[in-house]
Amino acid sequence: MSCISHETLARFAAGDMEAADASDVEAHIRTCAECRKRLEAIRKADTVLCLLKRAEPSAQALLNTRRLISEEIRAPQAPEIMTLDDVAEFLRIGPGELEEIAEELPAFELAGEIRVSRAKLLDWIEHRERQYLRQTIESRAARISRTAFQRGA
Amino acid sequence: MDTISDDELIAMYRTGDADAFDVLFDRHNRSVCNFALYMLSDRGRAEDILQETFLAVARTAKRYEPKGCFRTWLMRIVRNRCLNSQEAERVRRDALADAAASAAERAAADPTPEQCAHARELSDRLGRCIADLPDRQREAIVLFAFEKMSYQQIAETLDLPVNTVKTLIHRARGGLARALENDEEITA
Numbered sequence: 250m251s252c253i254s255h256e257t258l259a260r261f262a263a264g265d266m267e268a269a270d271a272s273d274v275e276a277h278i279r280t281c282a283e284c285r286k287r288l289e290a291i292r293k294a295d296t297v298l299c300l301l302k303r304a305e306p307s308a309q310a311l312l313n314t315r316r317l318i319s320e321e322i323r324a325p326q327a328p329e330i331m332t333l334d335d336v337a338e339f340l341r342i343g344p345g346e347l348e349e350i351a352e353e354l355p356a357f358e359l360a361g362e363i364r365v366s367r368a369k370l371l372d373w374i375e376h377r378e379r380q381y382l383r384q385t386i387e388s389r390a391a392r393i394s395r396t397a398f399q400r401g402a
Numbered sequence: 403m404d405t406i407s408d409d410e411l412i413a414m415y416r417t418g419d420a421d422a423f424d425v426l427f428d429r430h431n432r433s434v435c436n437f438a439l440y441m442l443s444d445r446g447r448a449e450d451i452l453q454e455t456f457l458a459v460a461r462t463a464k465r466y467e468p469k470g471c472f473r474t475w476l477m478r479i480v481r482n483r484c485l486n487s488q489e490a491e492r493v494r495r496d497a498l499a500d501a502a503a504s505a506a507e508r509a510a511a512d513p514t515p516e517q518c519a520h521a522r523e524l525s526d527r528l529g530r531c532i533a534d535l536p537d538r539q540r541e542a543i544v545l546f547a548f549e550k551m552s553y554q555q556i557a558e559t560l561d562l563p564v565n566t567v568k569t570l571i572h573r574a575r576g577g578l579a580r581a582l583e584n585d586e587e588i589t590a
Contacts (some may be wrong), residue, residue, distance in 0.1 A: 254575065256572050259579070261571040287579065291579040294528065294578040299547070300525060302525070303432045303433065303435045304440075305435065305547050306440045307449065308436040310449035310452060313453065315424075315427070318427060318457065319420075319424075321529075322415070322420045322459070342542070371462065386489075
């Protein structure tokens with residue numbers, strides 16, 4: 250039997266192997282110094298893996314995040330179901346600007362009135378954030394490519 | 403509050419108890435930061451992800467189904483945000499064709515062996531080896547080693563079959579052992 254791969258030995262060390270296969274590996278290890286060394290290295294790596302400590306966020310990052318979260322969760326919440334005036338206030342835009350985006354809003358009609366669910370509005374904002382991020386990345390990449398090209402030329 | 407489960411805390415937060423959310427933050431901020439750090443190899447970006455993730459959790463807590471897997475749900479959010487961030491970074495790097503600068507940055511960030519005691523040094527080395535693993539193996543081994551997640555939980559977090567997760571982890575452990583062996587041969 251030729252030498253056993255690190256992956257198979259790792260499987261063996263974790264006990265994640267059929268009994269017959271494990272017996273083959275055991276028999277091979279008894280006669281192969283190279284594979285014994287490999288298995289030892291795997292066990293050593295496993296031991297160190299168990300001892301690894303998580304990286305901690307910096308004190309500043311924790312402070313900033315706590316402050317932002319506190320602002321978010323302790324601020325007065327908009328109602329679950331919002332009128333268009335609530336939406337404009339929530340989005341911090343005027344009625345004219347709201348009209349411009351009215352068709353895109355996740356709104357519904359209720360007894361002849363337009364209403365928006367806060368949860369749907371948050372989803373919609375998240376979708377717009379992603380769209381904006383993509384556009385920003387693409388335009389930034391295009392700008393950098395152009396600059397690099399001009400520099401190269 | 404230490405004995406209250408994550409699901410109970412989320413339920414309390416949903417009914418307006420802001421302090422319950424603080425407990426969730428205290429409980430999980432290190433896991434989030436650590437996972438993001440290993441995915442992105444960039445502390446500044448990892449800390450941005452920490453912020454974004456908990457704000458997202460605060461805003462979307464209602465979407466969470468309390469089935470005892472808050473951590474899995476949380477880590478999925480972290481992962482998605484890291485993947486977005488990686489994509490943004492990839493586009494930036496492709497455009498700049500600046501791989502050499504990145505390698506130099508990473509080398510500069512490595513601590514010198516003289517600064518470390520043996521156990522600490524081994525952990526640092528292993529940490530660097532983890533950072534060099536292929537993406538999927540790295541994600542799986544970080545959740546396995548640091549978060550002590552089960553194969554099943556990792557499979558749910560990464561959206562992969564359990565057997566694939568097992569293979570990734572065994573491959574990663576094998577790869578780490580091999581990297582440590584090579585390291586020792588070089589430094590011997």
